[in-house]
Amino acid sequence: MDFIDSYLATLSQSVGALSRDDLRKACDALMVAWREERAIFIIGNGGSAATASHMMNDLNKLTITPGKHRFRAIALTDNMPLVTAWSNDSSFAVSFAEPLRNLMRPGDFVIAISTSGNSPNILKAIETAYEIGGTVIALVGDVGGKLADMADIVIRFPDPHQGRQEDGHLIMNHIIAGELRQRMKDEG
Numbered sequence: 001m002d003f004i005d006s007y008l009a010t011l012s013q014s015v016g017a018l019s020r021d022d023l024r025k026a027c028d029a030l031m032v033a034w035r036e037e038r039a040i041f042i043i044g045n046g047g048s049a050a051t052a053s054h055m056m057n058d059l060n061k062l063t064i065t066p067g068k069h070r071f072r073a074i075a076l077t078d079n080m081p082l083v084t085a086w087s088n089d090s091s092f093a094v095s096f097a098e099p100l101r102n103l104m105r106p107g108d109f110v111i112a113i114s115t116s117g118n119s120p121n122i123l124k125a126i127e128t129a130y131e132i133g134g135t136v137i138a139l140v141g142d143v144g145g146k147l148a149d150m151a152d153i154v155i156r157f158p159d160p161h162q163g164r165q166e167d168g169h170l171i172m173n174h175i176i177a178g179e180l181r182q183r184m185k186d187e188g
Helices: 003-017 020-035 047-062 080-089 097-103 120-132 145-150 162-186
Strands: 039-044 072-075 109-114 135-140 153-156
Touching (some): 003 162, 020 039, 020 135, 020 153, 039 047, 039 097, 047 072, 047 109, 109 120, 120 145, 135 145
16 A cells, blocks of 8 residues: 555544544534633644634634624634744743733633644643633644643544644544534524
């Protein structure tokens, strides 16, 4: 079997093993955020930062339902001047935590995306989110690292390959946004 066939076959198996219960728990929590008009902050590094931006787009646009108020999602990854200012002037470890101190309010949500679950700036942001009084949803790799131990809701992508974990996080995003839109349509 060549790389292409092997990659796709393994990805298919991993998608098949993805926890539907964990996806539903995340959707349940995000429906609370929607009903209460809470903000949802999304964070990640590298490829996970790109997924955070994509997820913000999908939560804000893909879920639009005529006659219903909209989700309020913000990808902290999208303000590079602020991320780099905190990283340069203080520490990369606070690059998301400090913006949360400006923007997050008690009852708001954070979605943290990390294949390793051990990025210091992600972990510090989660600590800050809890200090403020938020709820944390984590999209992680197969192990989950420290983030999996810290988050309220964890969705693991059951595959040891980092690239397929990133693929899985984008699949999770599309599942979550589609499910939320369906639930919004169904809600009276």
